[in-house]
Amino acid sequence: MGTVRTQVAIVGAGPAGLVLAHLLHLEGVRCVVLERHDRPYVEGRVRAGLLEQGTADLLRDSGAGERMDREGHVHEGFELRFDGERHRLSTMELCGRTVTMYGQQEVVKDLLRARTEAGAPPYFGVDDIVLDELTGDRATLRCTLGGTPTTVRADFVAGCDGFHGVTRRSVPGGHLTAYRKDYPFAWLGILAAAPPAGEELVYGVHDRGFALHSMRSATVSRLYLQVAPDQDLARWPDDRIWAELRTRLCPSGEPLNEGPVLQRGITSMRGFVAEPMQYGRLFLAGDAAHIVPPTGAKGLNLAVSDAAVLAGALASWYAGGNREPLDQYTRTCLRHVWQAQDFSARMTWLLHPHPGEDPMETRLRRARLRHLVGSRTAAASFAEDYAGLTRDPAAARRGADLAGRPSAAAGGRRGRAT
Numbered sequence: 001m002g003t004v005r006t007q008v009a010i011v012g013a014g015p016a017g018l019v020l021a022h023l024l025h026l027e028g029v030r031c032v033v034l035e036r037h038d039r040p041y042v043e044g045r046v047r048a049g050l051l052e053q054g055t056a057d058l059l060r061d062s063g064a065g066e067r068m069d070r071e072g073h074v075h076e077g078f079e080l081r082f083d084g085e086r087h088r089l090s091t092m093e094l095c096g097r098t099v100t101m102y103g104q105q106e107v108v109k110d111l112l113r114a115r116t117e118a119g120a121p122p123y124f125g126v127d128d129i130v131l132d133e134l135t136g137d138r139a140t141l142r143c144t145l146g147g148t149p150t151t152v153r154a155d156f157v158a159g160c161d162g163f164h165g166v167t168r169r170s171v172p173g174g175h176l177t178a179y180r181k182d183y184p185f186a187w188l189g190i191l192a193a194a195p196p197a198g199e200e201l202v203y204g205v206h207d208r209g210f211a212l213h214s215m216r217s218a219t220v221s222r223l224y225l226q227v228a229p230d231q232d233l234a235r236w237p238d239d240r241i242w243a244e245l246r247t248r249l250c251p252s253g254e255p256l257n258e259g260p261v262l263q264r265g266i267t268s269m270r271g272f273v274a275e276p277m278q279y280g281r282l283f284l285a286g287d288a289a290h291i292v293p294p295t296g297a298k299g300l301n302l303a304v305s306d307a308a309v310l311a312g313a314l315a316s317w318y319a320g321g322n323r324e325p326l327d328q329y330t331r332t333c334l335r336h337v338w339q340a341q342d343f344s345a346r347m348t349w350l351l352h353p354h355p356g357e358d359p360m361e362t363r364l365r366r367a368r369l370r371h372l373v374g375s376r377t378a379a380a381s382f383a384e385d386y387a388g389l390t391r392d393p394a395a396a397r398r399g400a401d402l403a404g405r406p407s408a409a410a411g412g413r414r415g416r417a418t
């Protein structure tokens with residue numbers, strides 16, 4: 001029987017867990033990261049790839065943005081296609097913000113490299129974690145590390161283990177309230193070895209369903225199609241996928257480059273929030289606490305934002321014993337979480353004809369689209385949400401919110417951990 005003693009035990013090596021570990025390391029707070037899967041699996045998992053400016057700034061400021069700056073692409077706007085028309089919205093002009101296209105798994109690879117260089121890579125293949133004690137003087141969890149049954153004793157546990165993880169489920173009944181919305185459609189996503197047809201993302205609304213043309217590099221495109229939620233991938237051979245993408249995205253013969261499909265998958269559309277995001281010495285971050293439908297690509301950005309808030313709160317505790325930011329963790333995060341939930345839900349309804357939709361609803365949706373592209377105020381409001389104007393984890397980490405006031409999460413943060 002082994003024992004590991006640390007300050008923060010982080011469960012899960014996705015973006016939330018790895019950003020948290022990276023920021024804690026910079027603050028001199030000791031942590032261990034425990035991940036269920038092996039490294040190739042974690043590095044190979046294809047997810048979204050749109051980083052809000054605040055997310056990109058946080059990675060850059062913390063020294064993890066070098067490859068992102070070299071290989072990622074900064075976008076100042078995107079295109080919306082509907083009714084055979086093309087409309088460009090410039091987030092730069094509308095709210096002074098950009099987004100960076102850089103795959104989530106590339107972020108994960110960069111952060112894993114940083115952990116390895118720091119001499120503290122995650123433990124991989126840890127698939128039997130049991131949380132024992134969360135409310136006493138210390139937190140304890142049990143698992144097998146390198147074949148040895150081990151007790152991990154920590155001051156705090158960070159639950160960064162995604163929606164299906166163990167940490168949220170370890171909170172005793174009655175302490176968490178779950179809010180949930182399932183959408184009556186899903187996304188079929190492909191990664192294709194084909195140069196993107198244009199410089200910017202194209203969101204296409206068509207009577208047959210939504211489609212999105214995104215990208216990962218100058219040679220790899222990422223494309224999505226709205227499909228039924230119970231869709232079997234076997235019913236979508238490559239020819240059918242490309243034909244449907246062409247119909248929905250290129251109604252007037254706009255270009256679309258085809259190429260070998262490198263990866264494919266179905267993403268369900270769900271909104272979920274667990275409140276509060278903390279219980280005793282356990283703090284939930286990222287998908288462990290909340291899920292958004294993928295339409296606005298907010299999942300990764302929220303995970304990074306939670307991790308930055310939690311890192312600041314923990315650093316504050318270790319620097320001067322200030323418990324306030326930890327106590328306020330849920331409150332600080334939920335403001336951003338619900339704002340992103342609201343935007344993701346609105347964007348989802350705006351862009352997806354839903355099954356059984358009556359003609360009145362179809363016309364209302366079209367009127368909303370027209371309002372978006374016809375009113376600068378409406379477009380600016382959308383752009384602010386899309387680019388994450390009010391969520392700035394980099395600023396939170398630097399110790400000031402957008403108005404320049406000291407943020408709760410940064411209060412008292414100084415020096416090294418004891």
Ligand code: APR
Nearest residue numbers: 012013014015016035036161162165166286287299300303
């Ligand atoms: N023990 C240890 N690790 C676990 C366990 C467990 N019981 N259960 C899950 N994990 C690991 C998963 O294998 C995964 O590597 O936790 C990690 C969670 O990572 P993500 O699911 O990527 O969640 P998060 O870090 O919160 O990032 C959110 O990921 O799902 C996307 O769209 C979402 O972009 C968003 C982002």
Ligand code: PHB
Nearest residue numbers: 048049050214295296297
């Ligand atoms: C993606 O590239 O995966 C992506 C981009 C923008 C979105 C959603 C997903 O709105």
